[in-house]
Amino acid sequence: MGLEVIVYGGANEVGGNKIFISNGETSIFLDFGISFEKNSRYFGFPRPRPRSIKQLIQLGIIPKIEHLYSRGVENPEGNFDADPEPAVDAVLISHGHLDHIGYISLLSRKIRVYMGECCRHILDARRATIWHKDFTTNYDELDIAGFRSYQTLRIGSMTITPIHVDHSIPGAYGFVIDTNEGVLVYTGDLRWHGVANLTDDFVEFIANRVGDVELFITEATHVDYSGYTSEAEVENKLSDIMGTFESDVVVDFSRADFDRFCSVHRASERANRILLVDLTEWIYLNFIAKCPGLRKEIPLKNIYVYLPKVTFSRQEKLILGRLADEDPSRILVPERLESKFRRYNRNIRGYQRLNEFLEMSEKTNKRITMISPGRDIEKISRVLRRGSIFILASSEPIGEESEIEFERLRNWFEELGVPIYHVHASGHITPLDLKKMIEKIRPKNIIPVHGTRTKLLKNFVGEKEYKWILPEEGRKIVIR
Ligand SMILES: [Zn+2]
Ligand SMILES: [Zn+2]
Numbered sequence: 487m488g489l490e491v492i493v494y495g496g497a498n499e500v501g502g503n504k505i506f507i508s509n510g511e512t513s514i515f516l517d518f519g520i521s522f523e524k525n526s527r528y529f530g531f532p533r534p535r536p537r538s539i540k541q542l543i544q545l546g547i548i549p550k551i552e553h554l555y556s557r558g559v560e561n562p563e564g565n566f567d568a569d570p571e572p573a574v575d576a577v578l579i580s581h582g583h584l585d586h587i588g589y590i591s592l593l594s595r596k597i598r599v600y601m602g603e604c605c606r607h608i609l610d611a612r613r614a615t616i617w618h619k620d621f622t623t624n625y626d627e628l629d630i631a632g633f634r635s636y637q638t639l640r641i642g643s644m645t646i647t648p649i650h651v652d653h654s655i656p657g658a659y660g661f662v663i664d665t666n667e668g669v670l671v672y673t674g675d676l677r678w679h680g681v682a683n684l685t686d687d688f689v690e691f692i693a694n695r696v697g698d699v700e701l702f703i704t705e706a707t708h709v710d711y712s713g714y715t716s717e718a719e720v721e722n723k724l725s726d727i728m729g730t731f732e733s734d735v736v737v738d739f740s741r742a743d744f745d746r747f748c749s750v751h752r753a754s755e756r757a758n759r760i761l762l763v764d765l766t767e768w769i770y771l772n773f774i775a776k777c778p779g780l781r782k783e784i785p786l787k788n789i790y791v792y793l794p795k796v797t798f799s800r801q802e803k804l805i806l807g808r809l810a811d812e813d814p815s816r817i818l819v820p821e822r823l824e825s826k827f828r829r830y831n832r833n834i835r836g837y838q839r840l841n842e843f844l845e846m847s848e849k850t851n852k853r854i855t856m857i858s859p860g861r862d863i864e865k866i867s868r869v870l871r872r873g874s875i876f877i878l879a880s881s882e883p884i885g886e887e888s889e890i891e892f893e894r895l896r897n898w899f900e901e902l903g904v905p906i907y908h909v910h911a912s913g914h915i916t917p918l919d920l921k922k923m924i925e926k927i928r929p930k931n932i933i934p935v936h937g938t939r940t941k942l943l944k945n946f947v948g949e950k951e952y953k954w955i956l957p958e959e960g961r962k963i964v965i966r
Contacts, residue, residue, distance in 0.1 A: 649691050769802065796819075
């Protein structure tokens with residue numbers, strides 16, 4: 487029979503991973519993410535939005551597979567009883583980035599979805615802050631099973647061991663899968679130059695099985711063009727800028743990138759600054775704090791929370807209310823929004839005015855580091871003061887839409903007199919590290935995914951010892 491692999495998403499594209507694996511008896515999906523590239527060909531935010539699962543299939547955004555998708559998620563009452571019996575035995579999620587987890591919302595609620603415990607908390611954080619709820623962002627009533635590192639999962643005739651890897655989000659895993667047609671390894675997204683060498687454990691675990699690895703499915707995001715900056719360097723650069731500069735510093739990075747948050751937080755402390763986060767980041771931090779085995783404690787008690795908006799989802803209200811009960815003076819409301827805030831949130835008293843807080847801190851010689859409320863200029867301009875610095879601590883915008891949005895931001899920054907510094911370390915493995923990893927694992931077959939220059943990787947690592955299979959979307963690959 488052999489091992490059957492179909493890459494439905496992630497072939498010659500960065501992200502959108504949806505990889506089907508079957509040994510004849512048991513079939514699973516590795517990740518079920520959103521392809522932002524495909525999505526943005528037809529849809530944008532807030533409009534136009536997708537209408538139905540059928541439409542997403544017709545546009546080639548998700549694969550056409552019988553009995554895979556939910557019926558209930560499309561009807562407003564959300565009754566999932568009529569969802570089909572699963573077409574696959576399970577879906578395994580490597581980590582919480584939307585390009586890996588985003589479209590589990592569409593799946594039949596009768597399919598079990600496995601993910602790391604921490605990934606689950608990050609999904610909950612996202613659910614708490616979702617503003618536009620439609621069928622694509624409805625994660626209700628999914629059959630989610632959490633796992634931890636090294637815990638073996640038996641799914642039909644496959645035995646799966648998730649092992650933590652280092653990536654730009656906590657709770658990222660690679661999988662080692664015994665399929666009775668040989669061992670398959672899936673990296674998910676990973677790097678080998680992060681804060682802690684979590685990825686060492688993953689490689690060590692596989693190195694014990696050298697010779698057995700039939701198939702290695704690896705990420706290949708930056709195999710053609712790579713940075714060479716570590717998270718420690720990011721922290722040093724941030725603290726240099728924050729220490730030298732005398733006004734507000736606003737830092738933008740991906741919400742769930744906890745390592746980056748820690749770097750910003752430490753740099754801010756080193757520069758004797760006060761840290762302000764917006765409510766969304768506050769919610770992410772509160773959920774991430776629940777992750778088991780987190781390497782650092784989150785200093786939640788020393789953080790102020792500013793509100794760049796005043797209407798909230800039910801969950802957001804709940805979490806804000808909790809903070810208000812604890813210590814309302816840590817809530818900072820911009821003056822311009824105050825009357826609206828009071829109208830919508832009558833029960834919250836004892837908060838501070840953001841503007842007064844900023845002025846006071848200036849007088850006492852305490853400068854501010856502010857975590858940016860995303861790249862939304864409307865929100866940013868509610869809190870940003872003329873003459874601040876904006877630090878882009880994430881990758882540069884990719885794709886037409888986010889490039890246009892970023893350009894717009896820069897135009898406004900010109901008016902506001904706000905320069906941008908780019909300080910970033912990637913969440914993805916460098917070409918040299920990946921070569922080293924492959925040479926250590928010595929797989930027989932390699933399928934590179936999550937990248938557009940997979941041929942370069944093949945030519946860089948060499949063809950002699952390994953059989954390279956460059957995937958095409960939807961094409962069946964049989965190993966052995
Ligand atoms: Zn990814
Ligand atoms: Zn990722």
